[in-house]
Amino acid sequence: MISNMRCCESPFSYHRRKTREVVIGDPARGGVIIGGDHPVVKQSMLTCDTMDTAESVKQTLDLVVVGCQIVRITAPTVKDAANLQNIVAELHKRGCFVPIVADIHFKPEAAMEAVKWVEVVRVNPGNYADSKKFATKEYTDEQYTAELKRIEEKFTPLVLECIRLKRCLRIGTNHGSLSDRIMNRYGDTPLGMIESALEFARICRKHNFHNFKFSLKSSNPKVMIECYRLLVARWNRRGGLELPDPSRRHRSGRGRGWPHQERHRHRLAAVRRPGRHHPRFAHRGFAA
Secondary structure: OHHHOOOOOOOOOOOOOOOEOEEEOOHHHOOEEEOOOOOOOOEEEOOOOOOOHHHHHHHHHHHHHOOOOEEEEEOOOHHHHHHHHHHHHHHHHOOOOOOEEEEOOOOHHHHHHHOOOOOEEEEOHHHHOOOOOOOOOOOOHHHHHHHHHHHHHHHHHHHHHHHHHOOEEEEEEEHHHOOHHHHHHHOOOHHHHHHHHHHHHHHHHHOOOOOEEEEEEOOOHHHHHHHHHHHHHHHHHOOOOOOEOOOEOOOOOOOOOHHHHHHHHHHHHHHHOEOOEOHHHHOOOOOO
C-alpha cells in the first residue's frame, strides 16, 4: 500500500510543497505566519525552571536577540502553566511580543491553563489522553472506537478554547512515547506515529479548526524522515492540499558535539529537500 504513495513531485528535484498558512500570534506585533510561501521560522526552547520568572524572561530575551522567532517553555503542571501569565506579562512590559509555545505533557488541565496566556499549545498525543503502561492488549474495533471517543472528549475542550482565543496548536508525536493503544495496533513504527497525530488532527478538523501544525520527533533519523514523508504521502492520497506545514523538524533527545550535530543536519536536509540530499532515503517506501 505504501509503495503506491508519493511524498513529493519528484525524488530528483526540489519543490516546496504548498501548505496551509498557520498564524501564530499577531504578525503585526511580533507574531509569525508559517506554511504557504513564508520562510522557515527559527525556534528554540528555555532550559530553566518555568517557575523562575526572571530567568525565563532573561533566556527568552536572549533567544530573541540571536534571531529566535518562537520560544518554547515547558509547562508540566498547572502551576507551571499558570506562571506563564507572569512570564508573558513581563516580556510585554519590556516590549517583547515573541510568540510563546507551552510544552504540555500528561495533563489536559495544564493545557487548559496555558492556552489562556500563550500563542501556541503543544500536546503529545501519546500521553495527553492515553497512558503508557507497556501493557499488551488486543483491541476489538468496538473497543478501539470507544477509546477514540474518550480521547475526543478530553481533547475537544482545548480545541474549542483555541478557536475562541485564536490560538495555535502543535500536535507533537514522539517516537519514544507512543501510547499502549497505538503500539498494540500499529507497533513501534512510523505508521503508528502518523496515526497518533492524525487522530488529534481529525478532531481539530471536525470542529473546523485548522490553525495547527505537526511535529514528528525521533532520535533515529531514518524514522523521522520516513514519518514526514509518509504523513505527506497519506494526505496527498486523500487529495488533501491543506496539510498544515510540518514545520517543527528536529531530532528528539539532547546531545552535543559533532555526531549529534551531523545527524541533525542530515535529518533536516533530507526532509526539507527530498531528492537532493541522501538518495538512499529518497525512495524509501514511496514510488517516484
